[in-house]
Amino acid sequence: MRKPVLIILCGIFVAVHIIALGKITEESKKLPKDEDSAYVMPGSILRITALDFDGLASDFLFLKALVYLGSTYERKEEFRVEAWEWKWIYHVLDTSTSLDPYFLDPYYFGNANLTWGGGLIKEANALMGKGSRYRSWDYLLPFYMGFNEFYFLGDNEKASESLMEASRRPDASPLYASLAVKLAYKERRTENAIAFQEYILEHTKEPELRKEYEARLNALRGLGYLEKAVVKYKGRFGRYPRKIDDLITKHIIDKVPAEPYGGSYYITSLGQVKTTSESKLMPYQRLNLLPSSPSMLPPGQMSL
Amino acid sequence: MTTLWPIALITFKEGIRNRALYGITLLALLLLIANFLISGLFMQEIGKVAVDIALSAVSLSGLLLVLFVGINLMEKDLDKKTIYMVLSRPISRSQYIVGKFLGMALLIIITMVFLSMCAMLSIQLIKMAYPTYFQRFSWPMVLLALSFSTLTMILLSALAFLFASFTSTSFITLVLTVIAYIIGQSLSDVKALVEAPQVVGIQVSAITVKLVQIAYYLFPNLSIFDIKTHAAHALPLSLSYIFWTVIYGLVYTALAVTGAAVIFRRREFP
Numbered sequence: 001m002r003k004p005v006l007i008i009l010c011g012i013f014v015a016v017h018i019i020a021l022g023k024i025t026e027e028s029k030k031l032p033k034d035e036d037s038a039y040v041m042p043g044s045i046l047r048i049t050a051l052d053f054d055g056l057a058s059d060f061l062f063l064k065a066l067v068y069l070g071s072t073y074e075r076k077e078e079f080r081v082e083a084w085e086w087k088w089i090y091h092v093l094d095t096s097t098s099l100d101p102y103f104l105d106p107y108y109f110g111n112a113n114l115t116w117g118g119g120l121i122k123e124a125n126a127l128m129g130k131g132s133r134y135r136s137w138d139y140l141l142p143f144y145m146g147f148n149e150f151y152f153l154g155d156n157e158k159a160s161e162s163l164m165e166a167s168r169r170p171d172a173s174p175l176y177a178s179l180a181v182k183l184a185y186k187e188r189r190t191e192n193a194i195a196f197q198e199y200i201l202e203h204t205k206e207p208e209l210r211k212e213y214e215a216r217l218n219a220l221r222g223l224g225y226l227e228k229a230v231v232k233y234k235g236r237f238g239r240y241p242r243k244i245d246d247l248i249t250k251h252i253i254d255k256v257p258a259e260p261y262g263g264s265y266y267i268t269s270l271g272q273v274k275t276t277s278e279s280k281l282m283p284y285q286r287l288n289l290l291p292s293s294p295s296m297l298p299p300g301q302m303s304l
Numbered sequence: 305m306t307t308l309w310p311i312a313l314i315t316f317k318e319g320i321r322n323r324a325l326y327g328i329t330l331l332a333l334l335l336l337i338a339n340f341l342i343s344g345l346f347m348q349e350i351g352k353v354a355v356d357i358a359l360s361a362v363s364l365s366g367l368l369l370v371l372f373v374g375i376n377l378m379e380k381d382l383d384k385k386t387i388y389m390v391l392s393r394p395i396s397r398s399q400y401i402v403g404k405f406l407g408m409a410l411l412i413i414i415t416m417v418f419l420s421m422c423a424m425l426s427i428q429l430i431k432m433a434y435p436t437y438f439q440r441f442s443w444p445m446v447l448l449a450l451s452f453s454t455l456t457m458i459l460l461s462a463l464a465f466l467f468a469s470f471t472s473t474s475f476i477t478l479v480l481t482v483i484a485y486i487i488g489q490s491l492s493d494v495k496a497l498v499e500a501p502q503v504v505g506i507q508v509s510a511i512t513v514k515l516v517q518i519a520y521y522l523f524p525n526l527s528i529f530d531i532k533t534h535a536a537h538a539l540p541l542s543l544s545y546i547f548w549t550v551i552y553g554l555v556y557t558a559l560a561v562t563g564a565a566v567i568f569r570r571r572e573f574p
Binding site for chain 2: 042044045047048049051052053054055056058059062063066100102103104105108109137206
């Protein structure tokens with residue numbers, strides 16, 4: 001064959017190759033994705049097939065979950081990630097940690113996302129429990145577990161136990177123990193949440209996560225500040241203020257703190273301070289903040 | 305020893321000249337460079353991932369070395385009929401096998417030392433790039449894992465010798481060695497699974513359990529040499545574990561080579 005013919009042929013092949021690959025990528029996105037395709041092999045089987053590359057398999061399974069969740073940021077819907085997808089991510093992380101139960105990343109990633117994003121508190125805590133058993137030198141995982149128990153499940157007793165466990169581990173902040181004791185006072189919910197969030201922020205390096213945590217901390221601080229003012233108001237006037245502005249006009253506070261999510265604070269008829277962006281503080285409002293009233297949960301929305 | 309050494313040396317030289325060796329080394333180096341890109345994707349334990357990838361790259365290249373260079377070395381004399389020339393010399397067939405094996409072991413050790421140094425360099429460079437992400441890390445454990453990996457490859461090549469002593473072509477030896485490797489790596493996990501099948505909700509007959517238990521003692525347990533997880537997390541390992549693992553590896557290797565020599569002595573060449 002002559003040279004120009006060869007060059008043209010190669011050019012055509014390369015062009016078709018690029019077009020075909022692009023088409024396939026596009027088409028594969030349209031393929032139905034559901035729970036059936038989201039099967040994850042159990043860890044004990046994968047251990048066999050991974051031969052002596054268990055650690056590597058664990059790393060790549062974790063990356064799979066990370067990339068999957070990352071790819072959902074392209075979506076436009078408000079509830080970006082569907083419930084079965086959260087379950088799938090949990091299973092992938094669980095398998096990843098079965099292959100290498102000492103690997104911190106899946107635990108860390110699972111805790112940050114399964115709870116706030118997916119509302120899978122029990123699953124996240126199962127991961128924390130597993131990690132905490134193996135990583136016996138690490139105070140972070142029992143600490144996170146304690147936070148989840150306190151904040152999402154409203155189980156102060158268990159949270160206190162987890163925090164005590166965290167405080168016994170090497171290099172743990174001595175404040176964990178005192179926080180564990182404080183948890184006994186249920187009425188100090190916001191205050192305890194602020195203390196927890198401060199510790200969590202301390203241990204977070206990623207700028208994106210830090211930004212999110214700082215906003216959450218500021219919202220909680222705002223709530224805490226206003227709650228105190230409401231108590232003062234009640235002490236002075238014998239009733240709850242009807243709206244936030246009452247606190248200013250009666251000179252209890254000078255100004256209302258800024259709401260970091262762009263919403264605003266308000267007072268319920270029962271005197272509770274709330275924010276209009278409560279869904280940021282409670283993921284998807286699947287769970288109720290008040291530990292005393294679990295029956296108030298809307299039916300079918302709890303995916304625990 | 306004086307008769308073994310020339311055979312060992314010539315086997316080693318033959319191995320070093322094998323082109324496949326360069327390919328394997330190149331692959332290992334590429335994997336170690338990829339280590340930078342991959343471990344940077346992680347959030348917390350970059351050190352763990354870097355050690356995982358480095359050790360896996362060395363272990364994979366060692367495996368390829370045994371499968372494609374080692375078996376070739378063993379079978380070359382048989383395939384090319386140069387074995388007649390060797391056997392007409394004043395050496396016994398057992399000496400020939402043992403000498404060849406020593407040469408192969410030397411080749412494995414030297415290649416693994418080179419690959420290990422590259423692996424440690426890649427870990428060190430990543431460590432310099434992300435110093436705060438290497439909280440739990442210990443060089444002695446990495447070195448131990450690399451040594452165990454080398455021991456695995458020596459054991460596997462001894463098995464390849466055993467298979468080569470009775471098969472007629474190198475392809476069958478290759479297949480048998482690959483099967484032995486897969487069985488060896490997964491046997492203890494399979495044993496754990498069939499002994500407690502309820503974990504994944506399967507049913508296993510009593511005969512299967514017995515068979516697996518017999519296989520456990522028959523085939524080499526290669527997974528005991530796999531301490532990559534320990535190395536990656538700097539988990540402590542007892543001295544007696546290390547001692548018995550080394551003893552197990554050496555004894556199994558000696559058994560396989562002796563078996564190969566015994567079979568080879570009785571072999572008839574057409």
